[in-house]
Amino acid sequence: MVNGYKPKTLQEAIEIKSRTSAVPYAGGTDVMVRRPEGVPFLFLNDIEEIKQIKDDGEYIRIGAAVTFTQALGSNLVPAIMKEAVSRIAAPAIRNAGTFGGNLGNGSDKADSVMAGFALDGRVRLVSVSGERILPLGEFCIRRGVTAIRDDELIAEVLLPKANCDLPYYYKKIGGRNALAISRVAIGGVYSVRDNVIEQFTAAFIGGGDVCKRFKEIEATIIGKPVDEVKANLDAYVKAYADSLTFTRGRVSAEYRRTVITNLLRDYFDTIG
Ligand SMILES: Cc1cc2nc3c(=O)[nH]c(=O)nc-3n(C[C@H](O)[C@H](O)[C@H](O)COP(=O)(O)OP(=O)(O)OC[C@H]3O[C@@H](n4cnc5c(N)ncnc54)[C@H](O)[C@@H]3O)c2cc1C
Structure with missing residues (x-):
């Protein structure tokens, strides 16, 4: 019985993936929390090409095996992601x-996926039959379900450079200050010129069974003067609250709704 494979290259890894259930x-x-039994592991930590953070001019490319500590020490990783x-x-x-x-x-x-949503990030998937690049919103389907196929591996997260240096908003509310999974979190990037909102994104944790972003609501904000948006803040906050789904988990649905709407107001206060 094989306990695991330790490929040195991504090509080797996808070949193993194509012919085994590793x-x-x-x-x-x-x-290791789930500890699947009876299947070998495909250890990815020796694959140098997915342990790199690169700037290709269009994207900041974060390899799938880059650790969070490594990202925190990199000049390339955008501030909201850090x-x-x-x-x-x-x-x-x-x-x-x-x-x-x-x-x-x-x-x-x-949490990194939510920041990726806010930045319009993509994911590059590879297999022996080629590669696909999907927006994160298409990759994340619902809790525990993603668009990855059995023969594919995640190779990189791609963050559009055009969004990486924008001002941002990020707030995470957990059960305590440290070592807490998000109960609710909001992240977004924006830009304002001559009092007009030129770019605006808002991504949410805690308002559904997957990270959420509503481009149709963002489109109603982009191009508007800051003062006009702030004057109609209740309507924008209501549009978001009506689009998100609040369910009971470790905290009540009402708690999530209240905290998310308060954070949204705080986000809008930050702009302009
Ligand atoms: C105490 C504790 C606290 C945590 N707190 C947080 C938190 O605050 N925020 C948060 O977001 N997460 C948190 N997590 C969850 C976890 O640490 C993160 O999700 C982390 O990013 C998982 O990375 P990993 O390399 O350890 O994944 P692994 O455990 O190695 O893999 C996770 C899953 O992804 C698959 N996978 C891994 N790499 C690839 C690849 N390249 N291609 C295809 N599939 C792949 C694996 O098969 C597995 O299904 C916490 C976990 C623990 C134990």
Whole structure:
């Protein structure tokens, strides 16, 4: 019985993935909690090409096996992403946990995924039959379900450079200050010129069974003077609250609704 494979290249890894049921293992911080039995692991930590952070001029490319600690030490990683990953768990988890694992886990509370949503991020998936690049909103389907196929691996997260230097808003509310999974979180980037909102994104954790972003609401905000948006703030906050789904988990649905709407107001206060 094989306990695991330790490929040195991505090509080797996708070939193993195409002919076995090996479970990808990056930092193991999620996969070891579930401890799948009777299947070998596909250890990804020796694959240098997915442990790099690069700037290709159009995207900041974060390899799937890049750890959160590594990202925090990089000049290339945008500030909103750094803030989001700095709030993940404790140093021991951040030293091992990776961007690919945060996506692959399919959690609706994945903090780096939410920052990626706010930045219009994509994911590059690879298999022996080629590669696909999907917007994060198409990759994350619902809690525990992603668009990845059995023969694919996550290779990189791509963050459009055009969004990486924009001012941002990020707030995470957990059960305590440290080592807490998000109960509710909001992240977004924006820009204002001559009092007009030129860019605006808002991504949410805690308002559905997957990270959420509503481009149709964003479109009603973009192009408007800041004062006009602030004058109609109740209507915008209501549009978001009506679009999000609040369910009971560790906290009540009413708690999530109240906290998200308060954070939204705080976000709008920050703009302009
Ligand atoms: C105590 C504790 C606190 C935590 N706090 C937070 C938190 O605050 N915020 C948060 O977002 N998360 C948190 N997590 C969850 C976890 O640390 C993150 O989701 C982390 O990013 C997982 O990365 P990993 O490399 O350890 O993934 P792994 O455990 O190695 O893998 C996770 C899943 O992704 C799959 N996978 C991994 N890499 C790939 C790849 N390249 N291609 C395809 N599939 C892949 C694996 O098969 C598995 O299904 C916490 C976990 C623990 C144990």
